[in-house]
Amino acid sequence: MNERGRQAFADVMTFPAPEDATPATTRMLEFVFGDVWQRPVLTRRDRRFITLPCVAASDAEGPLRDHVYAALNSGDVSIVEMQETVLHFAVYGGWPKASRFNMVVDEQWDRIHRERGEQLPPAVPLLPLPTPSDPEARLRVGEQSFKDINCLPYAPTRDNPFQGAGILNFVFGEMWLRPGLGMKERRLITVACVAFQDAPYPILSHVYAALKSRDLSFDEMDELALHFAAYYGWPKASHLNQVIGEQKVRVLAEWAEEAAPL
Amino acid sequence: MNERGRQAFADVMTFPAPEDATPATTRMLEFVFGDVWQRPVLTRRDRRFITLPCVAASDAEGPLRDHVYAALNSGDVSIVEMQETVLHFAVYGGWPKASRFNMVVDEQWDRIHRERGEQLPPAVPLLPLPTPSDPEARLRVGEQSFKDINCLPYAPTRDNPFQGAGILNFVFGEMWLRPGLGMKERRLITVACVAFQDAPYPILSHVYAALKSRDLSFDEMDELALHFAAYYGWPKASHLNQVIGEQKVRVLAEWAEEAAPL
Amino acid sequence: MNERGRQAFADVMTFPAPEDATPATTRMLEFVFGDVWQRPVLTRRDRRFITLPCVAASDAEGPLRDHVYAALNSGDVSIVEMQETVLHFAVYGGWPKASRFNMVVDEQWDRIHRERGEQLPPAVPLLPLPTPSDPEARLRVGEQSFKDINCLPYAPTRDNPFQGAGILNFVFGEMWLRPGLGMKERRLITVACVAFQDAPYPILSHVYAALKSRDLSFDEMDELALHFAAYYGWPKASHLNQVIGEQKVRVLAEWAEEAAPL
Numbered sequence: 166m167n168e169r170g171r172q173a174f175a176d177v178m179t180f181p182a183p184e185d186a187t188p189a190t191t192r193m194l195e196f197v198f199g200d201v202w203q204r205p206v207l208t209r210r211d212r213r214f215i216t217l218p219c220v221a222a223s224d225a226e227g228p229l230r231d232h233v234y235a236a237l238n239s240g241d242v243s244i245v246e247m248q249e250t251v252l253h254f255a256v257y258g259g260w261p262k263a264s265r266f267n268m269v270v271d272e273q274w275d276r277i278h279r280e281r282g283e284q285l286p287p288a289v290p291l292l293p294l295p296t297p298s299d300p301e302a303r304l305r306v307g308e309q310s311f312k313d314i315n316c317l318p319y320a321p322t323r324d325n326p327f328q329g330a331g332i333l334n335f336v337f338g339e340m341w342l343r344p345g346l347g348m349k350e351r352r353l354i355t356v357a358c359v360a361f362q363d364a365p366y367p368i369l370s371h372v373y374a375a376l377k378s379r380d381l382s383f384d385e386m387d388e389l390a391l392h393f394a395a396y397y398g399w400p401k402a403s404h405l406n407q408v409i410g411e412q413k414v415r416v417l418a419e420w421a422e423e424a425a426p427l
Numbered sequence: 428m429n430e431r432g433r434q435a436f437a438d439v440m441t442f443p444a445p446e447d448a449t450p451a452t453t454r455m456l457e458f459v460f461g462d463v464w465q466r467p468v469l470t471r472r473d474r475r476f477i478t479l480p481c482v483a484a485s486d487a488e489g490p491l492r493d494h495v496y497a498a499l500n501s502g503d504v505s506i507v508e509m510q511e512t513v514l515h516f517a518v519y520g521g522w523p524k525a526s527r528f529n530m531v532v533d534e535q536w537d538r539i540h541r542e543r544g545e546q547l548p549p550a551v552p553l554l555p556l557p558t559p560s561d562p563e564a565r566l567r568v569g570e571q572s573f574k575d576i577n578c579l580p581y582a583p584t585r586d587n588p589f590q591g592a593g594i595l596n597f598v599f600g601e602m603w604l605r606p607g608l609g610m611k612e613r614r615l616i617t618v619a620c621v622a623f624q625d626a627p628y629p630i631l632s633h634v635y636a637a638l639k640s641r642d643l644s645f646d647e648m649d650e651l652a653l654h655f656a657a658y659y660g661w662p663k664a665s666h667l668n669q670v671i672g673e674q675k676v677r678v679l680a681e682w683a684e685e686a687a688p689l
Numbered sequence: 690m691n692e693r694g695r696q697a698f699a700d701v702m703t704f705p706a707p708e709d710a711t712p713a714t715t716r717m718l719e720f721v722f723g724d725v726w727q728r729p730v731l732t733r734r735d736r737r738f739i740t741l742p743c744v745a746a747s748d749a750e751g752p753l754r755d756h757v758y759a760a761l762n763s764g765d766v767s768i769v770e771m772q773e774t775v776l777h778f779a780v781y782g783g784w785p786k787a788s789r790f791n792m793v794v795d796e797q798w799d800r801i802h803r804e805r806g807e808q809l810p811p812a813v814p815l816l817p818l819p820t821p822s823d824p825e826a827r828l829r830v831g832e833q834s835f836k837d838i839n840c841l842p843y844a845p846t847r848d849n850p851f852q853g854a855g856i857l858n859f860v861f862g863e864m865w866l867r868p869g870l871g872m873k874e875r876r877l878i879t880v881a882c883v884a885f886q887d888a889p890y891p892i893l894s895h896v897y898a899a900l901k902s903r904d905l906s907f908d909e910m911d912e913l914a915l916h917f918a919a920y921y922g923w924p925k926a927s928h929l930n931q932v933i934g935e936q937k938v939r940v941l942a943e944w945a946e947e948a949a950p951l
Contacts (some may be wrong), residue, residue, distance in 0.1 A: 364928030
């Protein structure tokens with residue numbers, strides 16, 4: 166059984182499992198790698214986008230380094246996707262942790278190229294930005310994308326710094342609209358982040374929107390809760406699981422209503 | 428197998444397991460309750476003192492409520508021990524989270540008495556405090572208890588507000604010395620808290636001191652790491668597990684040196 | 690456009706912006722430094738007292754080191770204020786993280802003096818303490834300051850270890866009353882801490898008290914929410930912003946009532 170865990174670790178992480186007989190290590194190999202990562206519904210690539218924000222938030226630098234390396238080295242996540250993941254995480258997990266995450270990405274990307282004896286490819290230029298610069302146009306884009314992404318019929322008022330300068334101008338007026346990372350991946354990252362931050366409304370609204378938009382299926386969301394439990398602990402995962410249960414009911418009711426003949 | 432998890436949940440929690448077929452719930456019943464809580468070396472009571480700080484830190488109010496209820500209702504933890512756990516947690520996990528923990532303790536203690544049709548017993552009076560009031564005497568007590576508890580030959584300088592007014596005057600000059608909670612229990616709580624806070628020196632020094640003092644055995648510490656993984660996630664637990672490995676080596680070397688003939 | 694971000698970074702941080710073309714870095718320069726730090730209502734100094742607890746809580750040691758250096762090196766924050774910030778943070782964010790913060794302060798203070806070729810000034814002695822030593826007198830002081838600082842007509846009962854030995858005896862009986870840090874600064878730190886800890890009552894009561902006391906204006910509180918979003922992530926900031934909206938309504942109603950002729 167332990168052999169299965171060791172093999173699973175090596176597959177996911179792209180390097181051998183630790184030689185260590187402590188209960189935490191042996192049970193981690195069996196449960197986290199031998200069981201959770203092997204489960205269906207979410208692919209190994211999908212699971213990277215839940216794992217990465219969790220380890221970036223957990224401040225455990227060794228695991229962060231290992232998971233960034235594994236995601237890039239396996240080819241599951243491209244460097245452009247990884248860098249967009251850092252930016253998305255910065256917004257939902259805070260810039261200081263993201264700043265460390267960003268350094269680890271540079272360091273591991275470098276390491277992979279050194280190990281392979283390859284040259285680092287040139288960075289993708291930032292400009293031109295994909296969104297308008299004119300403040301009024303940008304706020305209008307932000308309002309529309311806020312509605313689309315949150316599956317809501319309204320956007321918050323502009324005349325509040327958090328909402329106007331922050332949410333509409335930057336988070337929805339730019340960050341979510343950047344190419345280079347798919348919508349499913351952004352949903353996985355966002356739900357993981359609101360689950361560890363666990364402020365009451367964001368967890369509710371992002372679980373709702375991920376399901377309502379069909380970017381994540383009900384089964385994918387259930388798997389996300391289990392994967393999250395492994396990486397951020399059962400208490401927060403239990404809360405997430407409860408929110409998921411409630412939002413499924415809400416979404417089903419709305420879909421039933423929308424499908425009803427007029 | 429699921430029956431075993433459900434039964435284990437009911438034993439630990441003192442109420443029936445949830446009827447819920449999601450992966451997160453079914454795997455939690457099997458792994459967390461059917462496996463981790465049933466393991467040897469740490470008793471069920473010991474495991475409460477790891478679980479409580481983790482759920483208090485996690486901000487998941489449902490699980491916090493459930494675990495406070497279970498710890499008191501099972502008789503594993505007395506109300507005095509529980510209240511000292513809140514104060515100890517306040518220091519190591521932050522007062523805002525402790526404030527909610529404290530309210531939940533009052534609320535669940537009340538609930539248990541209502542369910543049993545019993546009167547709430549009167550509160551234990553705060554005064555007299557067990558430690559000296561004179562500032563100079565108190566700092567001397569704090570310096571000595573800092574050395575004893577941390578197994579170090581020195582105490583930090585007083586003339587720094589964090590160290591003097593905080594650490595020596597309050598944390599080691601009073602909090603750790605309060606009766607009503609045993610040293611083993613304080614060690615379990617502290618290691619859980621430094622493991623989720625994961626600042627590099629505190630995790631190192633508290634794991635070291637818990638082992639060096641023999642308040643926790645090497646095997647108990649290994650079990651703590653696994654139990655912590657379930658309640659706070661594997662990335663932080665991996666880091667804790669690595670620190671434990673290093674501190675065992677250090678402690679063994681010191682013991683060997685101390686035992687050597689002069 | 691990026692030039693503006695780079696210049697803003699250098700102004701705030703007192704050292705040049707990183708040469709790094711990743712999305713997280715370029716967008717951080719533009720949004721966090723070029724936009725958020727440049728906004729009106731809160732001064733650069735004020736913003737330090739929101740940033741410091743956020744980076745100290747985030748456990749990202751590079752950003753913590755940089756922000757402590759910048760706050761001291763710019764002259765915006767004195768060493769006495771910085772050390773009181775550490776103690777205040779210890780209470781609201783947890784001692785393990787504060788312990789690292791304290792070490793970083795010592796290290797950066799040293800570095801600044803080495804860079805300038807100056808001698809370290811002697812530490813300010815801890816004793817005498819500014820508050821009474823007699824336990825009964827101290828609890829009375831703690832009860833009064835609890836009422837004053839929380840803008841409440843009552844104080845919690847003493848006969849509970851968290852409330853008596855912790856809150857009344859130490860947090861309000863001593864820590865909040867220490868000279869060396871102004872009330873506005875303590876409010877900024879406290880609101881940032883309750884916002885990342887986000888236990889429901891503390892966030893509510895400290896936002897309320899900061900507004901009710903007029904230590905922070907409504908506009909300053911709104912700016913705090915935006916600044917906090919950048920440093921701790923949008924989900925918790927979004928919750929803070931909602932609490933602020935509700936507490937403004939409550940405070941306005943109370944002021945209207947208090948102003949009404951009898």
